[in-house]
Amino acid sequence: MNLESFVLLSLVLFTLGLYAVMARRNLIAILIGIELMLNAASLNFMAFNRFLPVEDPTVGQLFVLFIIGLAAAEVAIALSIILVVYRERKRIDVDDITELKG
């Protein structure tokens, strides 16, 4: 195992997440995509933390812990928004939600 393989895996995860966010129409799928990107970032942090000579390894770990906490909070909020959208329109298609259009 080396640094490159982890970074590669992280890249794949991130791209998948980005694709999901941009291409999918289902709000849940978009949410999953966001989670994938967050995990890719976490993986990157841990990989660099492990394989590069760093002064204080706890810094990277702390970042990851914060990302996990943040992701959990974000999911809670996003899911409740999705739930409200569903109740309003009986659909969770992102194409329906265009009120901000000028």
Add this chain to the structure above:
Amino acid sequence: MSHANLAVATLLAPLIAFFVALVFFRKKHDVAAGIAILGGLVSLVGSVWLLLDPAPAPELITAPWFEVGGIKLAFGALLDGRTLLMGAVVGLITMCVLVYSLGYMKHDPGKGRFFAFLGLFEWAMLSFSYAPNLLQGFIFWELVGLASFLLIGFWYEKPSAVAAAKKAFIMTRIGDVGMFVGLILLFGDVHTLDILEIGNIFAAPGLPEGVSAGRVELLAGLLFLGVMGKSAQFPLHTWLPDAMEGPTPVSALLHSATMVAAGVFLFARFHELFLDAPTMMTIILAIAVFTALISSTMAMAANDMKKILAFSSISQLGFMIIGLAAGSLFAGLFHLMTHALFKALLFLTAGAYIHEFGTNDIVAIGRAGGRKMRVTTLGLFAGGFALAGVPIFAGFWSKEVILGALHGPGAEVFLIGAYAAAFMTAYYTFRMIFLIVLPNTDSKAIVEEPAGSQGGHGPADHGHAHGAPKAPGTMRAPILVLSIGAVIAGLPFFGDAVAGLLGRPHEAHHAAITEMILPVAIVLAGVALAWLDFGGKKAPQRGIVAWFPPLERALKNRWYIDAFYRKTIIRFVNAFAALMYGAETRGFDGAGDALGRGTMKVGVSTAKSHTGRLPIFVGTAVAVLAIVSLSIALG
């Protein structure tokens, strides 16, 4: 009991009564009244006990509040001659008014609130009187004003009562601004808030260090502005006659021991400072004499009993300030004490008549049979004789001391003014007494307000189908107590005691019989003129004033001072307010609206570039991010 415990009980009892009565028993009227009376009783016992058992030196009983910049602030009580006297007067008068209100306010729908407010009033006034430092003094000075506002406007569904309450509040506030500036300057000069210390600083011979003579004059002038507002001296006196809109027990309290007395007490409290400002003292003396004169003349033409008493309050306050400004602490405070007793008494008798006959008009009261209310009429005699200054009654002695203090070079013109005011006082007092007890339906006296016309706001159930009209027992008892006070409180025995308490035994002026001839003659002349005009069988009951219709009109309109204020100051203030309103609605609000409209326009125009489609937002964000990071990476 130690003095500390007594002082704490005296100060806290009315507060607790106010709080409990207002919060828990506002709708349970009799419970609220009972609590207020209990609180008043505790304060009465406490303040009288403290008065009868004075410590040899001034005592300071305080609890620390906070400390800032080396200035320690404390709440508590300063017990010296002046505060002890004032506290006992407040305690006694409030107690009488509380008991009296049981009868007077018996059926009022706001009875509970009324008694709670009386507790607030007593608490504020006691805490002001006993204040050991400027801050406590000022806070409670304002609370006294607030309590007056609440009680004058007690019948808040009456527009005139609301207007009167506002007027009282605003007029006194005008004076308070000056006083507040004065207090701040004073603190800057002496670096202490302690009232006793300030007194000592100014009591020392010469001026205090670093304070110029002009500065002391300025301080005295600013502080006197506050006195002017509270104690209704010209030109800030116009609120006081209107304050009659409140229930009569409130008038009794307001005009004797509390609100208006606060101003005089402030003057007395800082008497050492004022004595260092001789020029300002002369100006104050002139203002006080002028006030006493104009208000006595106004009382000569009024038919409304409460208005007559209100004008007499203004002129008697003028007398107190004359005494203080003439340099005698004892004269001013002694008259404050006797006046509190007889003026409260007169208002209580007025209230008993009004309660019975439903009118304020003295002619109507007389014709409806006012003299048949025996106890009330006895109170009217005792209070009226004291007010007029008939010998051996309370007002005679205290007025005598004031006139005695006024002797001296340069004081002749003031002395003549004071004698003239005393003459008119005797005249209008006996005009009132004669019109009530010697009614003459054939006379030319004009009824301005027939009996029963005010039955609406007063309590109106009279259960006496037989016999003479009679006030309820709760109203007669305070009248009797105060009648005794109005007769004996001025006797030299009490005068000497008060002078000793104040530490000014030499000011208790014992006039020789020959010196008393002039004041007595002047009072008797006033009474005689009143007899010719109103008393005798053939008396026209119109008075000398009616010989000069323009003069009578001027007096009925209070020398047009109110009209003058309305036409000038009030009109100017209203115009200024209208201008500011325009600036506010069109200027500031207009600018705000324009800003809002502009923002919305910008929003609408930029919103066109928004498709509302999420993938495009995200794509744009990623693209920008990519460009930024690439440019950073490539340097």
